[in-house]
Amino acid sequence: MKWSMRILITLGISAVIAISLSNLPHLDQSSGLESDYAWSNHRGGQLTSNNLPDLLVQVPLQLRIRKVDLSTSRVSLDLSLPKNADTAAVYRDLYTIAQTMLMNTKNVNQVWVRVIDYSGGTEYPSSQLVLAMVAQREFVKDMDKNPRDLSLIQLEQELQNRFRITYTSKWQQKYPL
Known part of the structure; x- marks a missing residue:
């Protein structure tokens, strides 16, 4: 028993x-608690390493993301420049990344983006920096326009007036004025 x-x-x-x-x-x-493991679409969410992939999947980019690094208040991205990418696509992606990361998050204050050409060749190393941008939260105010609605000249002016952009000789070679 x-x-x-x-x-x-x-x-x-x-x-x-x-x-x-x-x-x-x-x-x-x-x-009613929100999870840190999934990105919600509400404005001003806390970006963490757990929900960063969910946010990046929602960002419409034409260039491929090669590397992402998230620190306390900064996101660093490396984008791969395809051979057939035009200037408008690069500027549109830079605008979209800055807009999304700085306007839709609470904790990201800086976005560092490098556009790198990984195609390589016989006379150049396998990867070359083409363009670099540093975007800060304080310069994103009233950046509500959809990048698809802006012309190439407007995109370029918006980015150059708001953020620090550095062009390399590779950019000037690939996209002459």
Whole structure:
């Protein structure tokens, strides 16, 4: 009799633990707490290394992201420049990245972007810096325009007036004035 009672008590306790553990993931949703592991679309979210991929997937870019680094208040991105990319696509991506990272987050104050040509060749190393941009939160005010609605000249002026952009000789070679 004692063994059967011990088995029933053990089964009862195991069932209670299993039910409790199965309800544990739903506690965040029912209590109204937001998870740091998923990026929500509301304005001014806290960007963490856990939800950074979710945010980056939502950003419409034409250039490919090669590397991302998130520190306390800075995001650094390396973008790969394809051979057939035009100037407007590069500027549009720079504008979109700065706009998204600085206007839609609470904790990011600087965005560093490097555009790198990874195509390589016989006379150049395998990767070359083409363009670099440093964008700061204080210069993003009233940057609500959709980059698709801006012309190439408007995009270039917006970026150069707001942020620090450094062009290399590779940029000037690839996109002469």
